[in-house]
Amino acid sequence: SKVTKIADDNVVQFYYVPQISRYVNRVFELHNVGAVSMLTTRNNPLKNAFNRAIKRTFDVLFSSCVLLFLFPLVFIPVAIIIKITSPGPIFFKQLRTGYRGRDFMCWKFRTMHVNADSDKVQATKDDPRKTKFGDFLRRSSIDELPQFINVLKGDMSIVGPRPERVEHHEAYCQQIPEFDYRTKVKAGLTGYAQVYGKYNTPPYD
Numbered sequence: 001s002k003v004t005k006i007a008d009d010n011v012v013q014f015y016y017v018p019q020i021s022r023y024v025n026r027v028f029e030l031h032n033v034g035a036v037s038m039l040t041t042r043n044n045p046l047k048n049a050f051n052r053a054i055k056r057t058f059d060v061l062f063s064s065c066v067l068l069f070l071f072p073l074v075f076i077p078v079a080i081i082i083k084i085t086s087p088g089p090i091f092f093k094q095l096r097t098g099y100r101g102r103d104f105m106c107w108k109f110r111t112m113h114v115n116a117d118s119d120k121v122q123a124t125k126d127d128p129r130k131t132k133f134g135d136f137l138r139r140s141s142i143d144e145l146p147q148f149i150n151v152l153k154g155d156m157s158i159v160g161p162r163p164e165r166v167e168h169h170e171a172y173c174q175q176i177p178e179f180d181y182r183t184k185v186k187a188g189l190t191g192y193a194q195v196y197g198k199y200n201t202p203p204y205d
Helices: 004-009 047-084 132-140 146-153 166-175 179-184
Strands: 028-032 036-040 093-096 103-111 157-160 187-190
Touching: 047 146, 093 166, 103 132, 103 146, 132 187, 146 157, 146 187, 166 179
Parallel strands: 157 187
Antiparallel strands: 028 036, 093 103
């Protein structure tokens, strides 16, 4: 255009302000799809295949190291104590909502007495269903260690939003605007809540 030519001739950087409604208060980012320029309100770095490959490579290498070298050392004493303190399986598996809304079976060390309400009633801080050793596992987050299996399988990532129980995810989507957007990335072992100290606050999942 004539304006851009004048800017180029005078070695001046040219900026164009698109006509967007003043009621839209988001930050936009420009992307090109072929020869067409488009604006997006969200930037997801994992749209880039190279970024996804780096993240997945880290997940596989890190989780493999944990499962090969650390997990056996923790598993043996934890498994023995779980069996001694409460009859039932060593692992507890529960359906959680993951990447793009796909459900997966999330692994944990069992921290409660076997009960019929484990998939129905939310755990609380002083839940009587918890074993004493299970309470320690929860407070130390050791109960989450088997989720490295989920990471290796590709259900989860090392870093990402914590996976919610299916019924909780559906309820939160109704209550919290844009809550479902968190499934645009894989659920993680650790994330924002853990880094900023907001983990293990009600509900105590």
